[in-house]
């Protein structure tokens with residue numbers, strides 16, 4: 001049974017809706033569903049296209065590169081497996097694909113932990129809106145992995161913003 005932080009990951013072989021996302025991650029690929037009718041990408045995967053309701057799709061490979069659109073610092077672990085991680089950053093990543101499509105405020109945005117290269121939580125002082133990130137993969141076992149993000153060396157497009165208290 002695959003697991004993440006001592007929690008069982010239940011993704012039956014018959015699950016064609018979500019399992020392929022984690023199988024691709026296990027192969028080192030970040031993917032999103034692409035509508036078979038209007039061709040727009042979507043995340044989360046979902047059964048139908050949120051733009052045209054089509055049930056037709058395929059899985060498209062993504063670059064895995066993006067920008068921190070928003071973030072929060074988790075200070076209390078709901079799951080016991082995260083107790084040794086707090087405080088840790090959770091990020092909303094705006095991927096480079098499909099920014100501003102199909103409307104100006106739309107984009108492919110993925111929620112993930114922000115981690116270091118060795119898959120430990122990134123320090124709060126390093127997290128800022130606008131910083132560039134790239135996908136990394138947390139192995140779950142049985143060939144599956146969980147996409148996470150790590151800071152990249154790419155320069156930000158604008159001065160990053162960070163909460164100051």
Ligand SMILES: [Zn+2]
Pocket residue numbers: 035036037038039040049050051052053054
């Ligand atoms: Zn569509």
